Amino acid sequence: MVALIPYITLAWLVPAFPLVGFLITSLAKNKLKHNQAGIIASTMVALSFITSVFLFFILNSSGQDSATLTLFNWVSAGDLKIPFALLIDHLSLVMMLIITGIGALIHIYSIGYMRDDERVNSFFAQMNLFTFSMLLLVMGANYLILFIGWEGVGFCSYLLIGFWFKNPAFNYAARKAFVMNRIGDLGFILGIILLFFTFKSVSFNEVFSQAATLQSGAPILTLITLLLLVGAVGKSAQIPLFTWLPDAMAGPTPVSALIHAATMVTAGIYMIARSSILYNLAPITSNVMIILGLTTAIITAIVGLRQNDIKKVLAYSTVSQLGYMFLALGLGAYSAAIFHVTTHAFFKALLFLGAGSIIHAMGGEQDIRKMGGLRSKMPITFLTFLIATLAISGIPPFSGFFSKDLILTKAFEISPWLYALALGGALITCFYMFRLFYLVFFGNQRLSSAHPHESPRVMTVPLMVLSVLSLFGGFLNIPALFGGDSGFENFLHKAVTSKESGEISSATEVGLIIVSLSLLGIIIVLAYRTYVKKSTVPAADGAPSSLIARIVANKFYLDEIFAALIEKPFGRLSDFLFKSVEVKVLDSAVDGVGTLTSRLGSLVRRLQQGNISFYLFAMVAGILLFIIFILFV
């Protein structure tokens, strides 16, 4: 029995604040004036953030590694005992700080961004509900509570992607996201059931302590981890289930920043890092993750090269970065993956919010071919966007450099080929990000009807805060090479068990960094010459282009392949089942039972003559027959 840390019971306040915010803003949404909902919602998330910071210091000063807070007994049936418990340890604290911290900034930004929307109150209600579910996801002390949060964020994501539901295409995107997540969730829940079957518990502590006694590579563990991985692949948009994420950009831009960049899509990464003990014992699953992550990272980066919608470019880069996180997970570098989640949350939220600011300024235009020359018109957005672009490209000393370099180094420890592929993906990332950056901010304005202007203070202040984080976030984890102490990794060490990896000499490490930096420099110059010096503008959609370019622009025809392989056969199967099985077999069977019963009824009711003497006679005769039967048979 671990002694309770004072004040740690306040942890329930962290998810409670957004829940209260959701209740207020949704129940009183017709009473609230236009901006009140935003202020209430932002305050609630900010309060949640303050509580998380408080918990962070309490846990650190207590000297303990984790604390479990049982709120009430939720399920109790036979062997199955599931308390509604929250787990506060270093991993969940990092996630809580990201969710509430970045979440609060995005909520504040949304006050400005969503000002002119008529359903702004519903928007904030749904955002708060999302924050609540996400906090439940990372704070749950067993897989079932994690699953509630998991489904909750999926549902809120559906609502918010389809927020502008009057557009049928947006509704379709929301439905696509929901269905693809459901496919993953099926694997996830099967994994949880199998976990309970194997360990007779779904609580993290018990499962992990029992799993530690199992042999590495046990088939049951491989199966469990693969099933959980299916859930993570759906939620974190990996191949083959990633196509929903680019379409999810139909939602308002703050939604893309909060849900589809910083928090929800990293839920899969969190879940795998949380189950690090299981994954350490399943080498096959780890290899699958390496392959999945690397393929996703490179393929989606290539697709990103040909996208012309500012949000689509960012969406593909998100998928690509998630691929890097999966690569890190597969390599057993769980804390590196979480570190990349953290820095990615900083700079990708900044990129999305910056994109929102640009879209706002351009009057809703999202096509980067029509932008240009925004550098002087929007200086704050320009500067913050530059910082984020440098960060995602991995230029030191911006945060992305530290996290991406960590993953690349881990890849090199396994195999130089892995490193080369991962570096290739990173170079492509750098190119399309600078392509986007140059096209938007340099050259001349190509759409004459728009009158770009800098966004209001309520939108630029979150941008500035995030750019500071993107700039200095990497210093949380300075590697030993630069005289640091890898503080972030050591902090997480108590919560996740990373695999031991072979050390490489610092000379090699310096060499790798120099190689990658010089290549990045060449790429940036190349992008500059193409898009600024020659001021190339990507061709219009209908323009003739080479076969490869067409394949890339059409996302490798993945949507079409899915449609042909799954959607159409499934539709035909449903049609067949409806027309022959449902109508002919099931319907006639059900109707037949009804007809038979009523026919029998009309046959038997002739006995019912209404003659009481006959009834009495029948009764006596029946009793006599009964007695004879008992006595003589």
Added chain:
Amino acid sequence: MKELSSAIQLIPLENYIFLSVALFSIGMMGVLFRRNTIAILMCLELMFNSVNLLLTAFSAYHSDPSGQVFVFFIMIVAAAEVAVGLSIVVMMKRNVDSIDINLLNRLKW
């Protein structure tokens, strides 16, 4: 109580059985073949009381008072039943101006 019990036992048990079988058969025949509803109700009472008689006799022969307790229950139920039955007969007389059981044939589909 003792004297009563021994007084009952003065007559052999067979005689009680014969008597109640006779009573029961008479009641049953009446129920089956009479057309007067009041007569049918009276025959029902006859059947009840033949059973009561048998219960009392067995109770005395076995020295077990629970048989007599049952008799009281049956009497209560019979009283209630007669109340309901007679009120039905009254309603029948008012509606069809007869108490012939064969006229009461509307209780059908």
